[in-house]
Amino acid sequence: MVRAPDRVSGREESRRPPPAPSPAARVPRGRNKPSLILSLPSETAYLGLVREVTKKMAEVGGFAEPVAERLSLAVDEAATNVLEHAYKGATDREVELRFEDRGPDFRVELVDTGQMMDPRAVPQVDLDKFVTERRTGGLGMHLMEKIMDSVTFRRSARRNVCALVKHKTPLGEEPPGR
Amino acid sequence: MVRAPDRVSGREESRRPPPAPSPAARVPRGRNKPSLILSLPSETAYLGLVREVTKKMAEVGGFAEPVAERLSLAVDEAATNVLEHAYKGATDREVELRFEDRGPDFRVELVDTGQMMDPRAVPQVDLDKFVTERRTGGLGMHLMEKIMDSVTFRRSARRNVCALVKHKTPLGEEPPGR
């Protein structure tokens, strides 16, 4: 089901390739924050690990537990989509998750070598129509976008990269406590 | 405190550089097992994360929970030693932990760029003397060696690598259940 055209632009916004690296991204190694790379076979059996590793990294990044739980849901959804859509259920491929704590941003990238994301395939969620139209899809992307500050897809070197970003400090507020 | 010479050889055994890669180690990418690389600032605040990530990777590797708990203790001890001895408490350095599931072996490598390990500095644990001699050190290495099947230290390219290995299947037994 293709979403209504009038809502495309607002969504497209968050999916265009990211701009030039932010100042934080230019900071070289020794940035004194933890980073983690997890390589997984494309099997749903590892989604539990994805969720737990995400939650720990989010907590270490300073997010309170309920927020860390939500972030782990968003990453679970993104990984599930790679397995189901990019790899169409094939279990002999690989997914890589990169977690980086870039000062003000918590950033997770999922890298796969499967089928490219077609943004037009993403349905717009209309809860009212869910029941009557027997819809069961579209919830994953919807959750990701509700939870994260930005969800972007890009393709480079025959790989798909889905980048999820959550700002740690809403503008003008204190940084979150450990 | 230096250990008694007559027990040096048995210990040295497990600390010599590893031999040529085993057949399992030669398997190229796509080996269809999860792997994980965790880079951390040299601060004890991250030891909790080390322990939790190790426990999850061990469980995913097929070890039962009590064994996974012990493995996470061994890796905690190895990481603590890097912070205390290789980096002498400096908190601006980096430690890298590499987890690899090599079929029959669960393998964790800790990489640092600090002071080299001097095997002669490792005291031999003699529990009877602990109390009377007010000894408080030496327990970490002792725990690591009791828990792991092998603990080796090597130096390459100005880095120290501490490799911890646990066999999944004691010879002749069934592989451990999930």
Added chain:
Amino acid sequence: MSELTVESRDVGDVVLLYPKGFINAHTVRLFEGALQKAISLKQFKIVVNCAGLSYIASAGLGAMMGAIEEIRSNGGDLRLASLNETVQNIFDILGFNHLYRTYASEAEAIASFGPAHGAGA
């Protein structure tokens, strides 16, 4: 390390499902199977007791979506009880409170199907 189990229990003509663990794309088939079994037995008054459910991803919500029309068109409903904070939070994010009725306790969820139920067991 069982990631999900789903037990069930009848109270009058209400069927109670007890998912224990978490529902994600890996474990969802089991939850879906429990829902489909209730439907095939024509037990359309369903309460999912979420007390043992630590987490639910969109796959699990999709499974409920896939069953709800058949359940309601047969005069039944799927209602939820005892959601923990995480699961409640996911429901809130999606606005699922408009689609499903949730109750603080199992007893309230059972009672919501009418006064005849709950005493039986």
Added chain:
Amino acid sequence: MSELTVESRDVGDVVLLYPKGFINAHTVRLFEGALQKAISLKQFKIVVNCAGLSYIASAGLGAMMGAIEEIRSNGGDLRLASLNETVQNIFDILGFNHLYRTYASEAEAIASFGPAHGAGA
């Protein structure tokens, strides 16, 4: 997210310590401080109730080692109660059962110091 807290309580002339969380190289100072405080108050009959202790690394065992001689040479002892499986396991690996007396319950550990104790509070 507090990783370790250590409360204390007196029962007669026995002091009870309640570490809650885990003891590793990051949190050990707090545990060490609690032991040293008891010693400085000349409370040499110490029971560490480990019911809330999920895990202890060698740093924590070293802290006990560093205090035990002074405790014992003053006619006291450090005894442990209610170790969970993980902590018991670490004790077993190291053969620490030969160095420290452990008890299944706090009451037993308190009573082990003599009949006068435990009733007081």
